Amino acid sequence: MAFKFHLPDIGEGVIEGEIVEWKVAEGDAVELDQPIVEVQTDKATVEIPSPRKGTIAKINFHAGEICPVGDVLLEIAEDGAPVEAAVPEPPRPHAAPPPIPAAAPQPSPGNGNGTSQVTRSAPPAGAPPSRPEVIDATGSARRVLATPATRRLARQMGVELANVPGSGKSGRVTSDDVRRFGEQPHHTVTPSAPATRAPAASPSTALARPRSPETPVSIVPQGVPQGVPQGVPQGVPQGGDERIPLRGVRRAIAEKMTRSKFTATHFTYVEEIDMSDLVELRTRAKAKAAERGIKLTYLPFIVKAVCAGLKKWPSLNASLDEERQEIVRKGYYHIGIAAQGPEGLMVTVVRDADKLSIFQMAAEIQRLADAVQSGSIQRDELVGSTFTISSLGSLGGVMATPIINFPEAGVLGVHKMSQRPAVVDGEIVPRWLMNLSISLDHRIVDGWDGAMFLAEVKSLLEDPTLMFMEMV
Numbered sequence: 001m002a003f004k005f006h007l008p009d010i011g012e013g014v015i016e017g018e019i020v021e022w023k024v025a026e027g028d029a030v031e032l033d034q035p036i037v038e039v040q041t042d043k044a045t046v047e048i049p050s051p052r053k054g055t056i057a058k059i060n061f062h063a064g065e066i067c068p069v070g071d072v073l074l075e076i077a078e079d080g081a082p083v084e085a086a087v088p089e090p091p092r093p094h095a096a097p098p099p100i101p102a103a104a105p106q107p108s109p110g111n112g113n114g115t116s117q118v119t120r121s122a123p124p125a126g127a128p129p130s131r132p133e134v135i136d137a138t139g140s141a142r143r144v145l146a147t148p149a150t151r152r153l154a155r156q157m158g159v160e161l162a163n164v165p166g167s168g169k170s171g172r173v174t175s176d177d178v179r180r181f182g183e184q185p186h187h188t189v190t191p192s193a194p195a196t197r198a199p200a201a202s203p204s205t206a207l208a209r210p211r212s213p214e215t216p217v218s219i220v221p222q223g224v225p226q227g228v229p230q231g232v233p234q235g236v237p238q239g240g241d242e243r244i245p246l247r248g249v250r251r252a253i254a255e256k257m258t259r260s261k262f263t264a265t266h267f268t269y270v271e272e273i274d275m276s277d278l279v280e281l282r283t284r285a286k287a288k289a290a291e292r293g294i295k296l297t298y299l300p301f302i303v304k305a306v307c308a309g310l311k312k313w314p315s316l317n318a319s320l321d322e323e324r325q326e327i328v329r330k331g332y333y334h335i336g337i338a339a340q341g342p343e344g345l346m347v348t349v350v351r352d353a354d355k356l357s358i359f360q361m362a363a364e365i366q367r368l369a370d371a372v373q374s375g376s377i378q379r380d381e382l383v384g385s386t387f388t389i390s391s392l393g394s395l396g397g398v399m400a401t402p403i404i405n406f407p408e409a410g411v412l413g414v415h416k417m418s419q420r421p422a423v424v425d426g427e428i429v430p431r432w433l434m435n436l437s438i439s440l441d442h443r444i445v446d447g448w449d450g451a452m453f454l455a456e457v458k459s460l461l462e463d464p465t466l467m468f469m470e471m472v
Helices: 148-157 175-183 248-263 276-291 299-312 358-374 447-462 464-471
Strands: 003-006 016-022 035-040 045-049 054-059 066-068 072-078 266-274 318-321 326-329 335-341 344-350 387-391 410-414 418-424 427-441
Touching (some): 266 447, 276 464, 299 387, 299 410
Parallel strands (some): 387 410
Antiparallel strands (some): 003 072, 016 066, 418 427
């Protein structure tokens, strides 16, 4: 009998992955740990190796389709086992992006009141109580708004999320909704696959489906597509259209930006910064940095100023737990740096940025940027930021309204610095001026707090000696 390989957990909070490319086909022989498929998560592409030696008997998801964690990704006939001939099936179209959730919950299937009219049979008299049957209850025809923790609870209770009326914002199903629904009599689930009983060792070891042994995954380099020179604009056929499937990193960006824009209540505030003193300081420090092999830009100074501002205005270093209706203020400063790579925009994370020196910060920012360009960036280097900075360097423009890196409270846009006339002590003199714009989630941050935060950042950048005093 063929071994059924279920898509493993490939990161905290990841509930599904998009198939980017198969490296094998049905009928191919594979070795143990041989790379077989690339799967795109919300942050990076992971390469999954084969958990068995044998022959590929069946592939269940095609490139461009979404595979939920725990679903059977493929089947492998192990060496010595007979291989059943694959039954040809019509090609499936590329999966369309999941729909944007509606503002109100959709009607639940069943008898109209959110429950199904199926009665469970009672256990025989005197029989010991059996362990709960663990069923993957997250599959449904529509996309259900729920956190990974709520989905896990639904699996453990054998509750189908599609049947649970959501009481949260935009119809989101909360853990309390699942518990209330699970306590109702005669509720049940109609799974699309046979249910699996949990191991007898401990309820905590129960999984939604039979799972393979732990299979390591590795990050795949996300380089420029083969045959496409980097930096060369790709033209559209004259007189025609070019259709490009929305998948991979581009699709992940589209989904995340859409969720942020339609969830966080954005407002933007802009301030002009006189960077003249910092320009002189950086000019003097560049030589020292070069001796250490470090390219010193203005970004490390901006990060340090941001960390100091966040410490004085902690409402910006926060997120909103929508399920519990709690504002979570972070006691650490992991700063996201938006970086453009060959596959699209990624947010690298400088952890504990407030504890790094300017030179250490510059080295870490450069290391992460190089990893994005080469495709060697690791997933844990792309998650966990508490506040994000977006900078296009010399292409930064005059002003922009950046979209928040959800679920953070704010994002800082760094714009082009240029020498312009300014009035200083009643005289018109040339100064190095730059705009900073900040987009904030008005559900968490008031306009006053946002303005005061940016004023603090402005004061530190305009007088760098104050910045180094803050670092002591």
